[in-house]
Each structure stands twice: as structure tokens, then as C-alpha cells.
Amino acid sequence: MHEWALAEAIISSASKIATQEGLKEVIEVKIKVGELQQVEIDILEFALSELKKDIFKNAIFTIETVKAELKCRICGHQWVFSKDKLDVDSAEAIHFVPETAHAYIKCPRCGSPDFEILRGRGVWLESIRGVK
Secondary structure, three states: OHHHHHHHHHHHHHHHHHHHHOOOEEEEEEEEEEHHHOOOHHHHHHHHHHHOOHHHOOOEEEEEEEOOEEEEOOOOOEEEOOHHHOOHHHHHHHHHOHHHHHHHOOOOOOOOOOEEEEEOOOEEEEEEEEEO
16 A cells, blocks of 8 residues: 555654654654655555654654545646545556546546646655654
């Protein structure tokens, strides 16, 4: 599952930042996950809890999902993505390769697959708090 790989990358990146900032202990890591990544949050939380050690042993990982907002390049319509409107196979394809979203999602106004993703893609560290 890619949630474990994401957890490893989050710990690795947070560790590098903590070292650069001179933190002896990390208290909190805030993570934002774009909805189009379709990350299973409970699996990611479990993976983070299993992988945390050393300076992260008491850290709290806060994960926020960022809703996907899309804008049609043809008609200019903006809308909020809803994975509930996708069939299981399409949702799974986007889950593993978010770049395939254009093959499965269409503008609700004009039906075009030509849209830009304004928000809701990627995984990033929002902030890290710790003790020096």
C-alpha cells in the first residue's frame, strides 16, 4: 500500500527539517493530503504510529484532507470533486495514479476532460513543532 511509503517519506522529510531546525524532540507534525491522492487516512495514521521512533516517539501527526477543486479549461466552470460519483475501478485508478484523473473526470457543465486542478493534489508537510 502506498500509504506506508507516504508515511516513510513524511517521517524522513520531517526528520530532515527537525535536524535543520535543531529540534531534539518533535511534538506535532501537520500534514495536508490532497483529496485526489485518495489516501486512506486511517492506514496512513496507523503507518505513522508504527514508524515513529527516536525524536518522533511522542509526536502527534495531524492530517487534513484538502478538497479537490477543478476548473474546466473549455467553459471556465469551477467545481469541487466528489469521488462518490466515480465507479470503483475509476476511483482505484486515480488512487494509484492521480495523473489519470483526466481520463475519468469530466466537467459537469460541458463534459470536457480538459480541466486544471486548482487544489487537492499532493501530500505536504504543513508544519512541524518541536523542542530545541
